[in-house]
Amino acid sequence: MLFKGLEVAQTGLSVQKYRMDIIASNMANVNSVDDKGQPYRRKIPIFEEVLDKEQDITLSKVTIKKVVADPAPFKLKYDPTNPLADKNGYVKLPNIDPMREMVDMISAMRTYEANLTAFNTQKDMLLKSLEIIKV
Numbered sequence: 652m653l654f655k656g657l658e659v660a661q662t663g664l665s666v667q668k669y670r671m672d673i674i675a676s677n678m679a680n681v682n683s684v685d686d687k688g689q690p691y692r693r694k695i696p697i698f699e700e701v702l703d704k705e706q707d708i709t710l711s712k713v714t715i716k717k718v719v720a721d722p723a724p725f726k727l728k729y730d731p732t733n734p735l736a737d738k739n740g741y742v743k744l745p746n747i748d749p750m751r752e753m754v755d756m757i758s759a760m761r762t763y764e765a766n767l768t769a770f771n772t773q774k775d776m777l778l779k780s781l782e783i784i785k786v
Contacts, residue, residue: 654777655703655710656769656773657770657773657774657777658710658712659710659711659769660766660767660769660773661766661770662712662713662714663713663762663763663766663769664763664766664767664770666696666713666714666715667759667762667763668763669696669715670696670715670755670759671756671759671763673694673695673696673718674752674755674756674759676694677693677694677747677752678747678749678752678756680745680747681745681749682744682745683745684735684743684745688735688743689743690725690743690744690745691745691747692720692721692725692745692746693745693746693747694718694719694720695718695719695720695721696715696717696718697715697716697717697718697719698714698715698716699713699714699715699716700712700713701713701714723746724746725743725744725745725746726743726744726745726746727742727743728741728742728744729742
């Protein structure tokens with residue numbers, strides 16, 4: 652019970668780190684295609700709230716429920732000389748927008764920092780409580 656605040660903040664830190672990993676993977680594959688010529692499809696994490704009921708206190712934690720592929724259409728680029736071009740001369744490119752990924756990364760970093768601040772505040776309060784009890 653005493654460390655529940657730390658646990659809640661830790662789950663927030665954990666999912667934001669995972670979110671940043673997914674965004675980094677999307678950015679790394681901005682021009683990737685597989686062996687069959689299919690472009691990489693952007694991945695999106697889906698979060699889930701988990702209620703933790705213990706005694707009379709209900710705490711909300713967060714987890715990654717699943718990672719799904721973005722259903723947005725692929726980008727098309729006219730390049731008839733490309734070996735991956737279709738009969739009309741268009742090449743399918745991944746559905747990744749680097750600007751959107753950067754905005755998502757900034758959001759994930761800010762959320763991570765907020766959870767870290769909450770964790771450190773809880774830790775400091777626990778340390779102060781121990782100092783008070785020690786006296």
